[in-house]
Amino acid sequence: MSEWRTTTTGGYRYVVLAMLILAYTLNFLDRQILGILAKPIKDEFYLTDGQFGLMGGLAFALLYTTLAIPIAWLADRFSRVWIITAALTLWSGFTALCGMVGSFGHLFLARMGVGIGEAGGVAPAYSLIADYFPKHQRARALAAYAFGIPLGTAAGTLVGGLLAVHYGWRTAFVAVGALGVLLAPVFRLIVRDPKRGGADDPAEAPLVAAPVPPFGAVVRLLAAKPSFWLLSLGAASSSVCGYGVAAWLPSFFMRSLGLTLAQTAWYYSGIAFFGGLLGIWLGGAVADRLGAKSKAAYPLTPAIAFLISAPCFLLAMNSGSLVGGLGGQASLALAFAIFLIPTGLNLTWLGPITAAVQHLAPAPMRTTASALFLLINNLLGIAVGVYYFGLVSDLLKPTFGAESLRWAIYTGMGFYLLAALLFILAARRLARDWVE
Numbered sequence: 001m002s003e004w005r006t007t008t009t010g011g012y013r014y015v016v017l018a019m020l021i022l023a024y025t026l027n028f029l030d031r032q033i034l035g036i037l038a039k040p041i042k043d044e045f046y047l048t049d050g051q052f053g054l055m056g057g058l059a060f061a062l063l064y065t066t067l068a069i070p071i072a073w074l075a076d077r078f079s080r081v082w083i084i085t086a087a088l089t090l091w092s093g094f095t096a097l098c099g100m101v102g103s104f105g106h107l108f109l110a111r112m113g114v115g116i117g118e119a120g121g122v123a124p125a126y127s128l129i130a131d132y133f134p135k136h137q138r139a140r141a142l143a144a145y146a147f148g149i150p151l152g153t154a155a156g157t158l159v160g161g162l163l164a165v166h167y168g169w170r171t172a173f174v175a176v177g178a179l180g181v182l183l184a185p186v187f188r189l190i191v192r193d194p195k196r197g198g199a200d201d202p203a204e205a206p207l208v209a210a211p212v213p214p215f216g217a218v219v220r221l222l223a224a225k226p227s228f229w230l231l232s233l234g235a236a237s238s239s240v241c242g243y244g245v246a247a248w249l250p251s252f253f254m255r256s257l258g259l260t261l262a263q264t265a266w267y268y269s270g271i272a273f274f275g276g277l278l279g280i281w282l283g284g285a286v287a288d289r290l291g292a293k294s295k296a297a298y299p300l301t302p303a304i305a306f307l308i309s310a311p312c313f314l315l316a317m318n319s320g321s322l323v324g325g326l327g328g329q330a331s332l333a334l335a336f337a338i339f340l341i342p343t344g345l346n347l348t349w350l351g352p353i354t355a356a357v358q359h360l361a362p363a364p365m366r367t368t369a370s371a372l373f374l375l376i377n378n379l380l381g382i383a384v385g386v387y388y389f390g391l392v393s394d395l396l397k398p399t400f401g402a403e404s405l406r407w408a409i410y411t412g413m414g415f416y417l418l419a420a421l422l423f424i425l426a427a428r429r430l431a432r433d434w435v436e
Contacts, residue, residue: 013132017141019191020125021148023088026180027121028152030095030114031060033160033176035247036265039254040169045104049251049397049405053390056247059108061383064115065375072123072371073215076364080124085188091117092180099173123374127367130358131194138358139291139298143284143351150276150347153246154269161250161265218368221361225433227426228360228369231299232376234422235353238306239381241415242346244389245313246272248405252317256406257332267332271339279305279344284351291352295434296427298356302349303423306416309345312338313413317406346416349423359434388412 034041034056042052075083094113101107125145133141156176163172222228253264283301290297316338319331354370361369392408400407 016132016191017129017144019187020084020128020145021151022183023084023121023187024125024145024148025152025155026088026092026148026176026183027118028149029156029159029176030091030152030180031118031156032153032246033095033156033172034111036157036161036250036261036268037164037169037172038247038251039261040164041107044169045107047104049390049393050387051104051390053247053387055104055108055111056390057243057383057386057388059111060115060118060386061378061381062115063112064119064382065379067116067119068123068371068374068378069215069368071120072367075120075124075127075367079193080128080367081188081191081193083120083124084191085184087117087120088180088187089117089184091115091121092177092184093117094177095180096174096177099170099177123367123371126354126358126370128191128194130366131363135359136288136292139288139351139355140281140284142354142358143280146280146284146347146350146354147277149350150272150280150343153276154273157250157272158265158269161261161269165262165265213365215368218361218365219372221365222369222372225360225429227429227433228357228373230422230426230429231353231356231360232373233380234299234303234419234426235349235373235377236380237415237422238302238346238349238419239377240385240388241412242385243382244385244412245409247386248389248393248409252405252409255402256317257335259332267336271336271343275340275343276347277344278340279347280350282344283348284355286348287352287355291355295356295431298352299423299426299430301352303420303427305345305348306420306423309342310413310416312345313342314410316342317409349419353423356430362435385412 038052038056041047047055071083071087091114094110094117097113098107098110101110126142129141129145130138159176160169160172163169163175250264250268253259253267254261259267283305287298287301290301316335319335319338354373357369357373358366389405389408389412392411393405396404396407
C-alpha cells in the first residue's frame with residue numbers, strides 16, 4: 001500500500017477528510033430533503049403537521065439512534081471504512097425507495113430504512129478523524145467534517161425543491177439516493193483505516209495499544225463523568241431546535257412569507273450554506289485557539305453563541321416590521337441577512353463539542369463514546385425536535401391559524417437557552433474529566 005494512503009501526517013489525511021465531508025453531505029442531503037418536500041408530500045397523503053413531524057422525526061431517529069451503538073461497537077473492532085461504505089449504500093438506497101412509495105405508511109417505513117443506514121455513518125467518521133489529526137487540530141477537523149451539515153442541507157433544499165417543481169417529489173428522492181449509491185464504491189477505494197490512536201502523543205502509546213474494552217466498560221467510564229452528560233444533553237437541547245427548525249423553516253417561508261416552492265429552495269439553501277459554513281468553521285477555529293489555554297473554551301464557545309442567536313432568530317422572523325413601507329422584497333432581503341447570524345451561531349457547537357467528547361475516552365473507546373453521545377443527541381434532537389414543532393403547530397392552529405407554525409418556532413427558542421446553561425455547567429467540569 002502506498003505511503004500517501006497510510007500516513008496521518010501528510011496530505012492524504014485531507015483527502016480522507018474531503019471524502020468524509022462528501023459522505024456526510026449526502027447523509028444530510030438525504031436527511032434534510034424531507035423539509036423542502038413537506039408541502040407536496042402532505043398534499044398527496046393528506047397529512048397534518050403533527051403526522052409529518054412524526055415521520056420526519058421518530059421514523060428516522062428510532063433506529064438511527066439505537067443501531068448506532070452496536071455499529072460503533074463493531075467499528076471499534078473492525079474496519080470503519082467498510083462500515084461507512086455499507087451505511088452510505090444502505091441509506092442512499094432507502095432514500096431512492098422513498099420516491100417509490102404508495103402511502104404514508106410505506107414512506108414512514110422507508111424513512112426508517114434511511115435511519116438504519118445513517119446509523120453507521122457518523123460515529124466511525126468521528127473516530128477516523130481523531131486518528132488522522134492530532135488533538136490540537138481536531139476541533140477544526142471535526143468542524144470541517146461538520147461542513148456536511150450546511151452543504152447537505154443546502155443541497156437537499158435546492159436540488160430537492162427544484163426537482164420537485166419540475167419533475168415531482170418522487171424524482172427528487174430517487175435522484176439523490178442514486179447519487180449516494182454511486183459514491184459508495186469510490187469512497188471504499190480511496191479511504192483507508194489508519195492506525196488507531198496514530199495521531200495521539202507518543203506518551204499515550206500504551207493506552208492506545210490496549211485491547212478494545214467491552215461496551216460496559218465504556219458506559220461505566222462515561223457515566224462517571226458529569227461533563228459527558230452535560231455536553232450530551234446540551235447538544236441534544238440545541239438539536240431539538242436545530243433539527244426541528246431546519247425541517248420546518250421551508251414550510252414557514254411558504255406559509256408566512258408567501259414564497260413558492262422554487263423560491264424557498266433558493267432562499268433557504270442560501271441561508272443554510274453561507275450561515276452554516278461560517279458558523280461551523282468559526283466555532284472550531286475559536287475553540288482550538290482558546291482550548292489550548294483552557295479546556296472550558298470548548299463548551300463556552302457555543303454557549304455564548306446560543307445566547308446571542310436566540311434573539312437574532314426571533315428578529316429575523318419578524319423582519320417585516322423593521323422595514324415598514326419598503327415592501328416585501330426589502331423584508332425578504334433583511335430576513336435573509338439576519339437569518340445568516342443565528343444559522344451560523346447555532347452550528348458553532350459541532351466542532352468544539354464533538355472534539356471534547358473525543359477527549360473523554362481513550363482511543364480504543366472513541367467510536368463507542370461518540371455513538372453514546374450521538375444516541376442522546378439524536379434521540380432527543382431528531383425524534384423530539386421535528387415532531388415537537390409539528391405537534392405544537394397543530395395545537396396552536398385554532399388560535400393562530402396559518403401563523404401557528406411561526407408561534408411553534410417561537411416556543412422552541414427556549415431549547416437554545418437551556419443548551420447554553422448546560423454547556424456553561426460542562427465548562428466547570430471538563431478539565432477534570434479530560435483524557436490527555
